[in-house]
Amino acid sequence: MTPSQGFHRRIVSTAMFVRLGAIVVALFGLMGETMTAPILLSVLALAGTSFGVLLDGRVLDVLRxxxxxxxxxxxxxxxxxAVLGVENPLVLATFPTALLIGMLWTQRFAVVGAAILAAGYVLVVQTGQVEQYGFMLDVGVxxxxxxxxxxxxxxxxxHREQVAAYRAADLALRAVAASDERARLAREMHDSLGKTLHGIALGARGLVLWVERDPAQARVQAIALAEASETAAQEAREILVRMRTDQPDRPLVDVLGDICQQWEADHGVPCEVVARCAVDLPTDVRYEVLAxxxxxxxxxxxxxxxxxxxVELEKDGPDCRITVADDGTGFMPEPDGHSPRGHFGLTGMHERAAEVGIQVRIASRPGAGTRVEVVHRGSHDPSGSVERGVVDVYG
Structure with a gap:
C-alpha cells in the first residue's frame, strides 16, 4: 500500500467514525421523542453504510x-x-460527507460536489413547511x-505537498548516498587496487626486457605478475563485498546483525550481537566503521x-561505540598500533580511522583475547582530551 492509499483509507475510516459519533449524539438528542419509521430507517442506513465501509476493506478501496x-x-x-427535516439532530451525520468531498475529489469536482450538497440543502429548506428556521439552519449549515x-x-x-517533499528528500538522500558510494569506490580503488594494478603495469613493461636478456628471471617476473594479478582480483572482490554489505537505507544494527550472522555461518564460531540503542552514523563514517x-x-x-x-553497539552521550571482543589467544600489539610484520589488518584500521576521524582502541594480550573498540565522537566532547583518527593500543 502506497502512502497515498494509506492516507485515503485513514481519512475515510475517520470520517465514518465521526459519522457514527454524530449518530450517537443525535440519538441522545432525540431521547424522549417518538422513534418514527423514517428516523429508524435513516439511522439504520447511515450506521449500516458506515459500518460496511469500516469492516470491509474492499469498500474502502472502491471508494478510494x-x-x-x-x-x-x-x-x-x-x-x-428532506425526510427528517433540517431541525432533526441526525443532520449532524451529514457533515463528514462534506469533509470527504474535499479530501477525495480534485478541486474542480470538489467545488461541484460542495455546490450540490449546499444547494440541495437550501432547496430542502425552501420547500419546507416552515417559512423561517433561523440563521443557523438557513445559512449556517x-x-x-x-x-x-x-x-x-x-x-x-x-498531503500532496508533503508526499512531494518526502519524495524530493528521498531522491536527494539517494543522490548523496550514490555520490558517497562513488567517492568511497574511487578511494578504495586508489588506495589498494590502484596501487596493485600500477605495480602490475610496471612489471609487465619490464617483463619484455627480461624475456630478451634473462629468460630465467623473466619466468620469476611472470610468476610475480600472476600473483599480483590474483591479489588485484582479490582486492576487487573485497571492495565489491564491502560496497554491497553497507546498505545506507537500512538501520546500522540490522547491517551489523547480517554481517555477524554471515561471519558465524562462514566460520562456525558463535557471534552474539548486542544492541543497547538505536543509532546511526554519517554515510562515510558508517562505511569505514563497518569495514x-x-x-x-x-x-x-x-x-x-x-x-x-x-559485538556490542551502544551510545554514550553523543558518542557511538561499537565493540568486537573475542576469547581467543590474544597478542601483544605494537606500540604504534600498526600491524605486526607481515600483517596489515591493524594498519588498515588505523588508516580508515584517520580517513573519517574516528577512534579505534585495541586491547589485547597473549591468552586474554582481543577487544577492538570503535568510537565515533558526537558534536560535543566534554573532556576535549580525545584525539580523533588514531589507534590506541593496550597490552
Whole structure:
C-alpha cells in the first residue's frame, strides 16, 4: 500500500467514525421523542453504510479508486434531510460527507460536489413547511458544508505537498548516498587496487626486457605478475563485498546483525550481537566503521582461534561505540598500533580511522583475547582530551 492509499483509507475510516459519533449524539438528542419509521430507517442506513465501509476493506478501496461513489452518499444525505427535516439532530451525520468531498475529489469536482450538497440543502429548506428556521439552519449549515469541503481540500493539498517533499528528500538522500558510494569506490580503488594494478603495469613493461636478456628471471617476473594479478582480483572482490554489505537505507544494527550472522555461518564460531540503542552514523563514517568491524572479525577468525565473539553497539552521550571482543589467544600489539610484520589488518584500521576521524582502541594480550573498540565522537566532547583518527593500543 502506497502512502497515498494509506492516507485515503485513514481519512475515510475517520470520517465514518465521526459519522457514527454524530449518530450517537443525535440519538441522545432525540431521547424522549417518538422513534418514527423514517428516523429508524435513516439511522439504520447511515450506521449500516458506515459500518460496511469500516469492516470491509474492499469498500474502502472502491471508494478510494472511484470517488464518484460519494455521489450516492450525497444523495443519501439530502434524502435524509428532506425526510427528517433540517431541525432533526441526525443532520449532524451529514457533515463528514462534506469533509470527504474535499479530501477525495480534485478541486474542480470538489467545488461541484460542495455546490450540490449546499444547494440541495437550501432547496430542502425552501420547500419546507416552515417559512423561517433561523440563521443557523438557513445559512449556517450550508456554509458549514462549504467550509468542511474547503478544509478537506486544504488537507488534500497539504498531503500532496508533503508526499512531494518526502519524495524530493528521498531522491536527494539517494543522490548523496550514490555520490558517497562513488567517492568511497574511487578511494578504495586508489588506495589498494590502484596501487596493485600500477605495480602490475610496471612489471609487465619490464617483463619484455627480461624475456630478451634473462629468460630465467623473466619466468620469476611472470610468476610475480600472476600473483599480483590474483591479489588485484582479490582486492576487487573485497571492495565489491564491502560496497554491497553497507546498505545506507537500512538501520546500522540490522547491517551489523547480517554481517555477524554471515561471519558465524562462514566460520562456525558463535557471534552474539548486542544492541543497547538505536543509532546511526554519517554515510562515510558508517562505511569505514563497518569495514573496521569486518576486519576485526576476520582477524578473530584467522589468528585468534576464538570460540566466541561478541559485538556490542551502544551510545554514550553523543558518542557511538561499537565493540568486537573475542576469547581467543590474544597478542601483544605494537606500540604504534600498526600491524605486526607481515600483517596489515591493524594498519588498515588505523588508516580508515584517520580517513573519517574516528577512534579505534585495541586491547589485547597473549591468552586474554582481543577487544577492538570503535568510537565515533558526537558534536560535543566534554573532556576535549580525545584525539580523533588514531589507534590506541593496550597490552
Amino acid at each position: 479508486k472511484h470517488p464518484l461513489v460519494l455521489v450516492v452518499d450525497i444523495s443519501l444525505n439530502l434524502a435524509l434531510v 450550508p456554509a458549514l458544508y462549504l467550509c468542511l469541503v474547503g478544509i478537506g481540500g486544504a488537507v488534500r493539498a497539504a 573496521i568491524i569486518g576486519e576485526a572479525l576476520e582477524n578473530a577468525a584467522r589468528h585468534a582461534d576464538a570460540t566466541r565473539v561478541r
